[in-house]
Amino acid sequence: MFPFKRFGSKRHQPAAPASQKPSEPIGSRLDERLDWFHRVFDRCFDVVIHPFTACLGKPCAVIYISGIITTDMLQNAVLRPLMSSDFAQTNSEFIEAIMSDAKWSVSARGATSKLHEAVAAVLEGEVVLLIDNEERLIIFPFTSYDKRSVDEAKNEVVVRGPREAFVEDLKTNIGLLRRRIKTTSLKLERMQLGSYTRTHLVLAYIEDLCHPEFITEARTRLQQIQIDGVLESSYLEELIKDNPLSPFPQLQNTERPDTVSAALLEGRLAIFTDGTPIVLLAPVTFPVLFQTAEDYYQNYYSATWIRWIRFLFMLVSMLFPSFYIALTTYHPEMIPASLLFSVAAARDPVPFPAIIEAFMMEISFEALREASIRIPSAIGQAVSILGTLVIGEAAVRAGIVSAPMVIIVSLTGISSFIIPSYSLGLTLRLLRFPVMILAGSFGLLGLTLGIFLIMLHIVSLKSFGVPYLSPLAPLNARDAKDVVIRAPWWMMKNRPFLFRAQNAQRQQLNNDRRFIPKEEEGD
Template sequence: MSFWIKLLRRSRKNNSHVRLPEHVHKAIPASSSVGGDASPSRNDGREDERVPWMKQQLANCSDIVFREFKIKAGYRCTLIYIRSTVDQTTIQDVILRGLLDYSGSEDNGLIRYLFDDQAISVSEIKIVTETSEALKTVLSFGIVLMIEGESRIMTFPSASSLSTRAIEEAPNESVIRGPREAFNESLDTSLSLVRRRLKSKNLKTEELNLGSETNTRFVIAYIEGICKPELVQEIKRRLSYLEIDAVLGSSTLEETIEDSPYSPFPQIEYTERPDIVSASLLEGRVGIIVDGTPSAILAPVTLPMLLQTSEDYFQRYIAATWIRWIRYLFLFVSLLLPSLYIAITTFHPEMIPYKLLMTIAAAREIVPFPAFVEAFIMELSFEALREASIRIPKSIGQAVSIIGALIIGTAAVQAGIVSAAMVIIVSLTGIASFMIPHFDLGLSIRLLRFPIMALASMLGLFGITCGLIILYIHLLNLKSLGVPYLYPFTPLVKADLNDTLVRAPWWAMRNRPEALTRNEQRLKKNPRGWVKQKED
């Protein structure tokens, strides 16, 4: 073998070409040159198999372009890209012109021109040596440049020209006062909206890929110095166990990292609003933004956090506190109102005032079903109308849901299937469920309403009490990334109660949540200190 290597070195000096036997080719690494130069010879021969390999891997893909051409220096080049996803201006005016304008004739001159000088004026260039990495770049909407005989491959990852949805208002998290921007399906756009609010060198974004078929990009975002490092490591550790063919949305990651997958309560928060993500990162939480999904997920999360909205922090704190009290009240109304009606009318009618009792009894006199069956039918009908209003076209969805509810409710009362009082109870319950800010939490409350109704029909108020005790024990044992779900109520942390049942003014919230961060201090000094100075 040493004889053939010496012969190859001598041939290079004489500008002659010698074809080596196959066993010598296999003995020479692809990433090194026989002559010991920094860049391999363009006549190595082994690299010629890369383009056919790429064509084999991308066979039957009509949108994949293999643009083969030859330039003045005698080099054969191949551009590989997806036709519909790449900026044609970048290909024609930048890459091709940069190659065709090269007029050098010296050996390895083009290699130095491209790889050492990086003369092509594209914003991002990445040099790889593995053909599999080049294949990933093509499938991620980049451009790959291969030069015959050169082991290194030039890739242009940021050449994508995919059209994205414009930045619009969040349809599911609308506010009266506050920013109107929302994430879209582009990871880079969504990340830029967070960067726009957090112009800090401590904002760290680690990009990862998951899915053997989708190769989905996602970013783990956190603020260094505020977020606990062990929290980031724990999320990475849990995600490392996910080996799946496709990640089509953030829900896949959400179900992977949550502590209790069989709990009806959401343990990961999702949002479409960049201001909520920014505020959460400043509290020490971790955000995950997935490419192709217009919502980010946040962890850890607690029950009080799911009952807060971004508008709470843009309104005056007195009004925001009052609205929060209403939310907590109607959370219990949504969960317990039908059950209380069933329990009191069935087991404890003495608790109802006499005149009201006579009215309810007269309304239910012609109803053939017990209170539980009556409530079950109405609740199930209400859930069907709610789901139908979401699935049918928007132009008729609202009309169908409102008219359908009115017609069905009125017809059911006139037919004697349900009582008018039950229609009122179910309507109030539905309105109360709409007041829960987080959709998944509202869905959990709607689901738990049915077993509590069953307990009320069997045991009355005692059954409701047993159901609430079981629910409370479950919430006590529930955690989100190690943080108790009922924090700061249990365990009780008085310093963090100023942002739960009440929304304290900004100047009073001097510290971050104790359970989420090690850097607790938010305000360096009293922002209202100017009042005392003025008095002095």
């Protein structure tokens, strides 16, 4: 049902295999196994292979990564109990005690007889315990990576609402989600991608709400990925989206736990990636990218007005320079006389046509924006002020650009910051340039052609089978009340139809907003 198109065959080729490991020893002798582990972890200075003698003179060894496992943790949780005379009195009792959680301050995750599984556990940051003449290896989950504490969202700031944001640790992010959705219907499917990075992913959804076809499709697309490493969720976004050649984002990304929770409650699904605070949400539609979490935390009149502002300035961001170029180059008769004289006087000393002038200013503005992001934050604001004020004013006085063009480019730049989705903002900034070329070549006809081509492309897009412009195209009036406006909560009694939630009802239908004072109840 959901077409999953791919262009080219390289994406389906399996990743290069990892280096060949030496064959595993057949027996369970400790010295043979340690020799095998030494060869596997050759030239891995951070991997510690520490043999020791436990109680009853039993030869043992632990394997761990020194940068992850602290010595104090290892001594207190593993080595000290094993070397204690109270641990066991006989060899059989020793093995039983090893397998018993009662003897450990930290329970063992499990036992394995496969050495390659033990290698994977060590690389995950766990401790592996080997015992002479014992086939099973014990794995202790002592992973303690240094991680950033939960902090305020930097890219999705709100005035009213939760301040927490996801971090780079997968378990912490799942905990933030569980804190908000307390139900056993919240399912978390774990998988690994990357033959070298072995990056952990979690596919999250609410089983009672998310349509099974969405879950199956997401699981299938993720399992088809063959790649040597996944370092950020953007890898997955490019590999699983419906149309890989489209510049428009076909998955929503966010760093806010409340945004993810709200999406799951609508019947959508989320993809968490270990090592990044950015979570992917699917499916997504074009109108959803103009919504923020704060829309639902403030008065619906204010939220509706702000949404209209976003849609208006989205058009300004993409079309305003092109409209100016078309009018001044091909259709000056459409400009009021007084304004036309003012624009002509300002452009008189400028030696370039309007389209060249616009390209110079737009590229300069993009360079300044990129510079303000990349340079240290202490001087980033100074560079921004220097570029927009000093350089702009100097360019006007030198006759390189006109004052109206500076105003238009500045307003266009500000408009692009109003769009909540950073990915969509980048796309609109990119599309601004081909539309400017069309407007500079054919006037308003070229501008109209550019709008038509963009709309034609957007209408053809789908996200996990959901039309990208829904509920506007195809029109669904019931869902449109949360697109064109932000309806009050007491009116949004059903979940969005376009996401095909299994349980469409969001709240009780008898909520008629009539509150009877207590003194009138007995009348």
